[in-house]
Structures are given as C-alpha cells and as structure tokens.
Amino acid sequence: EFMRNPCVDAGLIPPLVQLLNCKDQEVLLQTGRALGNICYDSHTLQSQLINMGVIPTLVKLLGIHCQNAALTEMCLVAFGNLAELESSKEQFAYTNIAEELVKLFKKQIEHDKKEMIFEVLAPLAENDVIKLQLVEAGLVECLLEIVQKTVDSDKEDDIAELKTASDLMVLLLLGDESMQKLFEEGKGSVFQRVLSWIPSNSHQLQLAGALAIANFARNDGNCIHMVDNGIVQKLMDLLDRHVEDGNVTVQHAALSALRNLAIPVVNKAKMLSAGVAEAVLKFLRSEMPPVQFKLLGTLRMLIDAQAEAAEQLGKNVKLVERLVEWCEAKDHAGVMGESNRLLSALIRHSKSKDVIRTIVQSGGIKHLVTMATSEHVIMQNEALVALALIAALELVTAEKDLENAQLVQILHRLLSDDRSAPEIKYNSMVLICALVGSGE
Structure with missing residues (x-):
C-alpha cells in the first residue's frame, strides 16, 4: 500500500501497460501482477487502465495464452476487478470476451477454477449486450450441464456451483434479446429444461425456475403461450408445497411469475378458472412484506375488468380486513400502496354494492380518501373513481366514514390546487356530482 503512490507518481503505469504487448510470457505475468497490485482496490487507477485500452489487450492475451495457467489466472483476476466498473462493460462488449470465457469454462474441471470464471461472468452478465454474446457463445448449455451434474449432490462445492449456475441463468434471462432467443416461441430446449x-x-432450482418463468413472462406473446401450455398449474403446485412454513424466496418468485402471466387480458379468465386467486389467498397470513406485495399485485392483475372475480374477492371479509390492515403498513410503502390499489380495484371492477358494504364495514373508506391525496396521479385517479362509485351506489352506508375522512375538504384542496393534473380535477368533479346527485 505505502509503495503505491510512489509508483504512480513515478509514472510507472503507462510503460507497464505498454509491456502487456510483449511476447515473453514471464514478463507478461509479472507486468500483469505489478499493475494489479498498483491498481488494486482503486477505482480511479482502474479507470485509468481502462482508458488506456488495457481491456482489449488482456482479452487478446487470454485467447493467445489460454494454455498458460498462471497467465490465465492473472487475466481472470484483472477482469474480475475491472468488471465491477460500469465503464469497463462497454469496452468488454466490443471484445470477444464472452467467447473466450465460455471456451475456457468448458475446459475446467476444478471447482476453484470454475468459481473464478463465474466471478467474472456475473458482473459482465449485467450488461445486456454481453448477456446476448454469452448466450450466443453457448454459456447456457454449460450452465444446464452443471445443474444436471450437481442437482442431486450434497457436497458443499456442488451445492455452491448449482446456486451460482442457476442464478447466472436467471440473470441472462433479464435481457430482452437474450430472453427471447432462449424462449424460441416456447419450443426452446432451454425453456423446457427450466x-x-x-x-x-431442490429449493434453489425451484427458485431459479420460478424466477426464470417470471423473466420469460415479460411480453404478452410469451405469457399467452405459457398459460396455454399449462405453466399455471406447475406454479400453483409449487406454491402449494410452500404454504406451511414455506421458503419465502420461492413463494415470492412463484407469485412474481403468476403476476406477470396475469397481465395479458386473455389470460385473466383462464387463470381465474384454474383457481389462481384461491391459491394466492392461501398466503394472506404471510408476515413477509415481499410476499404480501406480490400477492396483492397478482390479485390486482387478475381482477382487472373481471367483474365476477372482483365481486367474489370484494365480498371476502378476511381479504378486505387484511387489506385495510396493510393500508396502514407505514414501514412498507410498496405493500401499503398495493393494498390501497387493490381496495380501489375491487370497487372499480365489481361496481357492486355488496363489495362497497364489505369495505365500509372493514374500515376501508378512510384509506381510499387518503389515497386520493397520493403523490402518484394514477393512484389518485383510481381512488377518485372508486369513491365516485361509492357515492353513486351506496352513499348512505359510507356517508359517515366519508365525512370523518374529510372528503369534501380534500376535494376542495384538489380542485383549488394549480398543480393537480387535469384528470384529477375532472374525476374530482365527477365525484362531487355523484355526492350531490345521491343526496337529492
């Protein structure tokens, strides 16, 4: 450490970088190590190396000297350090790093060596261009092979390798192009394996499988294909295995997948008749905010424009009471927001007096009034539309609660505030008309 500054001050870095073009393997090795030691843990110096074009040089070295274990290791350590920097990823994307790493990976037998390559692959795979390059270079096949070899093993190294390989697989699916390439219209062998x-x-594989489905379910075409081919039952069976003292990460992943699958209009009725709402409601007792958040999002997606389902759920006292409770989850803004939105959605999509009565009896009205003051315009609108339906259909039941929540004062504020969006003012007027109309 104390020698670093004198080396930098003496201007050692540029000549060392030049030496990386040398043919002598021993010189290359010592040069790489010297640069590594000088720049270790210093983002400023590492950025300097990147700007001096060290990345393409090192990638070329890896290709030329892949038989030299010490040089290969030196390159991997350097990549591992540099790949953490965002600026490096763009440079890596212009090299054939993906091809070289996959080629190297295929040769490895020892766990430690594979681990070392994984440590470079993970940060690089965060870049969408490199994701696609890795898929095209055949990384996925390597990962699937590792999964197959390690899935039934209880050796510590194998368990670690299984986790790393399946996590990396999920990461590759986060890129739109790489995901679509692997989906292959649902016929792809990778999709089938997942x-x-x-x-x-294996909980690790269940988790990776559910996360992979959630990633494949990022466009309507994929979602429709998967629902038509029975994925919903597989996910519900998985959730069933995790109801009592289940694995929270698996619950969260499976619910994420179901939520995404429920987005296309044509999937909603199919998923409802398959019993998804009932399967999801089993997790109402969960005390885990990530699970609560996904559960709420899934139900909200399912009832969108599905009047019958919205009415059925809106009359479910246990559900409505839990929503009202979660509307007060101040520590978990996501859960609080989703609970409010679902409460409003139950009214908007069912347009049912029974649903409104259930929500009034459970103490939900004050939350809808508060939601009308949200910082998010979409939530304000949803609240105002729900409140207008309450005023039009069941004002007598809700009157006292609306008064206690100071609805009129809030509407006055929304209408006189110059910053209120036009649609907020419009929906506030609609609500006032409903209030006045019902009162006659």
Missing part, C-alpha cells in the same frame, strides 16, 4: 426445475426437490 420448466423441469419447478417440480424439482
């Missing part, structure tokens, strides 16, 4: 992870006995 499906087989869901019923697995």
